[in-house]
Amino acid sequence: xxxFVSALEFSSNIHLKYLIKxxxxxxxxxxxxxxxxxxxxxxPIYSPNDFSIMGFVDVFYKIRFLSKALNEMSxxxxxxxxxxxxxxxxxxxxxxxxxxxxxxxKEIIYYILPQIWAWKPWRVxxxxxxxxxxxxxxxxxxxYYNKKAVFVGHPLLDEIKTxxxxxxxxxxxxxxxxxxxxxxxxIFPIFIDVKNKLKQMNPNLVFNLxxxxxxxxxxxxxxxxxxxxxxxxxxxxxxxxxxxAFICSGTATLESAIIGTPFVLxxxxxxxxxxxxxxxxxxKYVGLANILYEKMHKDSIFHNELLQDDLNVTNLxxxxxxxxxxxxxxxxxxLRKYLKYGSVDNMCDIILNSK
Numbered sequence: 001x002x003x004f005v006s007a008l009e010f011s012s013n014i015h016l017k018y019l020i021k022x023x024x025x026x027x028x029x030x031x032x033x034x035x036x037x038x039x040x041x042x043x044p045i046y047s048p049n050d051f052s053i054m055g056f057v058d059v060f061y062k063i064r065f066l067s068k069a070l071n072e073m074s075x076x077x078x079x080x081x082x083x084x085x086x087x088x089x090x091x092x093x094x095x096x097x098x099x100x101x102x103x104x105x106k107e108i109i110y111y112i113l114p115q116i117w118a119w120k121p122w123r124v125x126x127x128x129x130x131x132x133x134x135x136x137x138x139x140x141x142x143x144y145y146n147k148k149a150v151f152v153g154h155p156l157l158d159e160i161k162t163x164x165x166x167x168x169x170x171x172x173x174x175x176x177x178x179x180x181x182x183x184x185x186x187i188f189p190i191f192i193d194v195k196n197k198l199k200q201m202n203p204n205l206v207f208n209l210x211x212x213x214x215x216x217x218x219x220x221x222x223x224x225x226x227x228x229x230x231x232x233x234x235x236x237x238x239x240x241x242x243x244x245a246f247i248c249s250g251t252a253t254l255e256s257a258i259i260g261t262p263f264v265l266x267x268x269x270x271x272x273x274x275x276x277x278x279x280x281x282x283x284k285y286v287g288l289a290n291i292l293y294e295k296m297h298k299d300s301i302f303h304n305e306l307l308q309d310d311l312n313v314t315n316l317x318x319x320x321x322x323x324x325x326x327x328x329x330x331x332x333x334x335l336r337k338y339l340k341y342g343s344v345d346n347m348c349d350i351i352l353n354s355k
Contacts, residue, residue, distance in 0.1 A: 003351070004080035005033040006073060006095065008051040010179040010212060011251035012086040012112060013039065015155040015343075019111075022344045023351060032080055033073065036214055045076055049214065051091070052180055066091065074098040078106060082351055085131075089114030089123060096130035107354055109133040111152075111347060117144050118291075133350055137343055140295045152350070156251075156258055158342030162240055163332070164260030167325035170243040173198060174261070176210045176235065178248035181222055186268050187248050192225055193313045194246060198320070199228060206230065208238045210252075244320055249286050257289035257302060258339075260332040264304045264319035265290075266311045289335060296338055302331050 003023075007016045013036040020039055023029055031040035036048055046069060070091070077083050077099055085092040085108060096108050110131040116123050117140070124145055127134065134149040136142050142149045175195065177188040195207050209229040211220065220231075232238045239245055239256050245263035247253050256263045265287045285291055285305055293302040304319045306312075 001027055001082060002030045002032060002080040004073075004077040004083045005031055005035050005086070006077075006084075006088075006092060007033075007035050007086045008048050008088040008091060009086070010036075010048065010214070012088070013048055014159070014251075015112065016086060018155060018158050019344055019347050023348050026348060026352065032076055045072060051088070070095055070098060074102070078103055082354065083108045084351065085110050087112040087114065089116075089120075089127070093123065093126050093130060097126070100130050107132045109135065109350060109354060111135045111343075112137055112155075113141055113149070115141075117141055133354060135343070135347060135350060138292070139338065139340070140292075152346040153341040153343035154339040155343045156255060157336065157339055158344045160236055160255065160258050162236075163258065163336065164240065164329060167329065168241075168243065170241060171202075171204050172206045172208055172238070172242040174208045174210060174232075174235075174238045174242040174245040174247075175229070176245060176247040176252045178250060179212045181219065183248055183267075183269075184222055187266060187311070188223060190266070190268075190311060190313065190316070191246055194316045194320075195228060197313055197317055208232045208242065210235045210238055243325070244323060246316060246320075251288070253303070254288045254292075257332055257335055260329050262303070262323040262325055262328040264306060264316060264323075266306045266316060268308055268311045292335060292338060293331060296334060302335070303328075 005016065007013045016035060017039050020031060031042050033044060034046045034048060035044050073095060083099065083106065085096065099106055099108060108131050110127065110133065113134055113136045114123065128145060128148055134145060135152045136149050137152065137154045139151055142151050175191045177184050177191050198205055207229050209231055211231055211233060213233045235252060235255060236259065239259045239261045242261050245256050245261055247256060247263050247265055249265055249267040253263065253265050267286065284294065286307065287303060287305050289302045290305065293300055306315050306319070
């Protein structure tokens with residue numbers, strides 16, 4: 001089978017890796033499209049790093065590239081047997097539209113649906129028009145669609161093999177300042193100050209810095225100061241061994257919540273992006289674990305969130321000093337139960353059995 005894949009996000013590629021591994025064990029598979037190195041023996045047409053855009057302003061600087069990529073990817077997709085697009089609706093809706101315009105009968109599978117429940121609910125109409133199968137990974141999001149959407153399970157329940165059942169005695173603190181260079185530049189300097197403060201409080205603490213596996217020496221230069229940090233690439237292993245984590249908003253917050261390691265979410269966007277988000281975002285929280293937990297227990301919160309000006313050393317240290325491991329573990333168990341099961345088996349069945 002020739003499978004066209006477009007996975008533009010760092011987290012999407014992690015999920016894709018597990019899916020392709022299982023799918024390849026069932027059939028002879030050739031992968032084409034956009035994906036990270038190591039997922040396939042085939043070379044991608046583009047790297048996900050080429051699509052690394054953070055915020056609304058950055059989009060304008062890449063319009064010419066995005067237009068070129070759209071044309072090339074649509075032609076390649078039409079040459080493949082199956083088409084699988086993951087997340088990134090701002091690019092994938094136009095891509096699906098372009099494919100359908102040329103061949104209306106070409107089936108397109110959408111895995112990891114966009115967060116239309118947070119904003120841009122009008123996109124439901126376009127998504128249902130241009131995609132044939134909508135594979136959702138959050139139980140509640142299926143209700144936002146009129147047809148086609150099915151809950152397939154959450155990929156993190158396939159990927160995370162070990163959960164905490166009790167609080168562990170650890171002196172490890174994990175820092176996860178993001179996977180995009182722009183957000184690392186904004187957030188990591190604050191995390192450095194937090195690390196220095198924690199070291200003064202307890203010289204025996206060990207500090208892990210989770211770095212994306214795709215980063216080379218060139219990308220590592222953005223961290224500038226790495227004193228006292230252990231560079232690690234396995235986020236799940238580091239989180240499991242840690243007693244607490246400081247995490248930039250993203251999939252990592254849900255990973256820590258599932259594993260059972262208490263954390264604080266800290267995020268600071270560009271001022272113009274934060275202003276736009278405040279206007280349009282229809283959520284109380286930005287952390288996915290908080291969003292899910294609020295669906296389970298109305299007006300309840302899973303973890304602390306420190307955004308924009310609230311993201312400072314004083315507030316981060318306060319969150320660290322006041323966490324409750326046992327309370328967090330109870331919520332972690334409830335969250336895993338809510339998400340039910342992993343998505344790999346169901347996604348393999350969808351890809352293999354689709355027309």
